[in-house]
Amino acid sequence: MSSLTIDNASTEGNNGAAGEADLFAALLDTYEPVLPERGQYITGTIISVDDNMILADVGAKRTAIVPPQEIARLDEMQLASIKAGDEVMLYVTRTPSGDDELQVSLERGLQFQDWQKATTLLESEETVDLTVVGHNSGGILVQFERLQGFIPNSHLPEIQHIHNKQAQSTAKSKMVGSVLPVKALEVSSQRKRLVFSARAAMPERRQQRLQELKEMEGEIVTGTVANLVDYGAFVALDGAEGLLHISEIAWQQVRKPGDVLRTGEEIKVKILSVDADRERVSLSRKALLPNPWQQFAAD
Structure with a gap:
């Protein structure tokens, strides 16, 4: 008599578990994931890459598309370095409505990562070697990842003893193409300010x-x-x-x-x-x- 009671209880428990699983599956089918908003940075995993389109899995039951106009913003080296399986940062340029595509910018996502690297460099006070790519009256321009940084004249030891402006300009023009050890001085992605100091790295x-x-x-x-x-x-x-x-x-x-x-x-x-x-x-x-x-x- 007692064994029959146990079997019935077991059967009822199994039926209850099955019912809960069915209910959970039904809820998943009706669940509408929160979609990323335009202007938001999200992470994704590259699915495929070609000259006209890049697809990335961003979760939320969505595949993000990097359209041709955004691919054109990437240089050849950047495009060649991207492969399926890479986890990347993406910037949402178009939020889908219905079956519309979720469009993203990979180039702006990569820039966002570069700003994060610059912030880490500032906090660590680490010295890094950067290439001089240009100059103006106020200082010189250097390349940091995909960002362009600036070194003011006051942070260039090479010209501190040169007081003639024309001689300073000549000295800075000769620095183009050279590599300088520098430390980050100011990093602000909002203000688009990336300032380095060669003087700080001088010792x-x-x-x-x-x-x-x-x-x-x-x-x-x-x-x-x-x-x-x-x-x-x-x-x-x-x-x-x-x-x-x-x-x-x-x-x-x-x-x-x-x-x-x-x-x-x-x-x-x-x-x-x-x-x-x-x-x-x-x-x-x-x-x-x-x-x-x-x-x-x-x-």
Whole structure:
């Protein structure tokens, strides 16, 4: 009698569980997921990529489409790097109504990720190497991922001793294409401001450059006259400075360094010695000029 009661209870329990499962399935069928709004950033997984369309799974029973006009905003390298299975950030450009498509911008999503990377760089105070891509009267332009950053003149150690505006412009134009170690100074995606400082990264860069120059003792390098003092000239050597003592400017007696050199002038010098610990670099211009005493002896 009791076993029959147990079987009945078990049957009733199974029927109840089945009923709950059916009810849950029915609720899923009628559930309308909340769709992303225009202007919202969402994550998605790339399904397929071709020249005319990119499809991404964004959940919510929807497939997002990157239309041709948005694909055109991607450069060849960006497009080639995208493949099925990649998880990416997307920017919603068109919210569907009914069976309409959910359209997104991959390029703006990638930019959003770059702003996040820049913010992380600012918070970590990490030094990063960036390529100089242009310049203007206020500073130079550098490339950070897909974003363009700015380094003000006041944060460029290379031009601090150049007071002539034309000479500054010439010095900055020569920097285009070079790579500078920098730290993030200001990051604001809302204001579209991405500011870096080469000056803040200078101590690290200077030590690195001093070690490089140490291995170049005896070699000839090109530098820029950064500052003239009574006892010689300081020469900028791409991240470090060397002293060209007045006795090493020329074979003949030099009363004032300004009689021979001018600030902002490019000159060739020989590296005599480097003390990286004391941050001292000794240079010679005289060593590259004909020795009049040897000429006299030859005559």
